[in-house]
Amino acid sequence: QKAPATDQLTARLVQARLFDLQGDKNRALAVYKAVARAPLDGIATPAKLGAIGLEMDKGALSPDQAAQQLEQLKWRWRGDGTELAVIRKLADIYLKQGRYREALDALRGAGKRLSGIPGATEIQADQSNAFRALFLEGAADGLQPVQALALFYDFRELTPIGADGDEMVRRLSRRLIDVDLLDQAAELLQHQVDERLDGVAKAQVATNLATVYLMDRQPEKALQAIWGSRTTLLPAAMNSERRALEARALMDLGRFDHALEVLDRDQSNPAREVRADIFWKQQKWAEAAPIYEARLGDRYKTAGTALTPGEESWLIRAGVGYSLAGDRAGLQRLSGRYGPFVAGARSAAAIRVALDDNLSGVAGTGDFANLSSQADTFVGWVNSAKQAFRKEADAKAAT
Missing domain, CATH: 1.25.40 (Serine Threonine Protein Phosphatase 5, Tetratricopeptide repeat)
Structure with missing residues (x-):
């Protein structure tokens, strides 16, 4: 039949797709390349797209080379399903390369312009899936936090x-x-x-x-x-956590009595830690020191493991508190239990002074000012809060 050239080329394009679906990749590629040379962009563009896909599968084109060709191809024919197919292929390459912004930009641009044609819903699904992979499935974990935040804000509508x-x-x-x-x-x-x-x-x-x-x-x-x-x-645990946070905020504002009222009889670890810090700020050394010692628990039984920075802070404050309160018995007990930890401690000098029984009842508040500054429990609390956030994230990831 003497069919028009357009119909013949369209038939060849369909033939190439059939070869591709049947697994005859070489014949499909040859036909795609032949049709892609046609001067009719509406037929040559999908043929070129098919050829790029097959050449990538064969390893004849690198992802960078394919992306470069697809960037040019997306301007060659616009406004229908062919453009959508080109952009989806391009976005897929970008996503696999970790070029998340380029992928989302390409998908968003096509989705806005081509929302009324068949296949547009697939573009929307691609955007949602890419955003989900980034921020729910961990793909964005390889980005710097600031980069991840900027990407989230730029595409937060997803x-x-x-x-x-x-x-x-x-x-x-x-x-x-x-x-x-x-x-x-x-x-x-x-x-x-x-x-x-x-x-x-x-x-x-x-x-x-x-x-x-x-x-x-x-x-x-x-x-x-x-x-x-x-x-x-x-839940009871959440209530306890919220009480401790409220009391800590009140303490930071200097409202010590109100903070203690909020804690009431709560004996959870967070509440006890805040209560000790409040007593410390009130210079109630005799009340603060036993709580810091209690926060250490039975830690003295594992002398082979070095104290954490937070534990060192509690130990220093317990020792200083007992000294300032004139509690020689408490200081001797603390020194006997934690003396073996001094050599391997990060703040060995400070701990050694804090546990020195010769200072008991003699040194004044001013003598311990520099020593106490090395036992900033706020820093320890911040570190423990960060660890809690990490554990929460790990638990979510495990489920």
């Missing part, structure tokens, strides 16, 4: 509604906390509290938000986060 979207934000905020980008982490969590959550879920995220504000030395905002998310029937 954040899914519901639990998955909330978990994306929490995962990203944990990474920011880990590198002390506290303002940025707080902004993310504050948006969750204000706009997306209620009930127990809101209280949990608000608790994390209060922790971040305290780490950033903003106790007023920490109190606002706790007070603004109060609700009934919270």
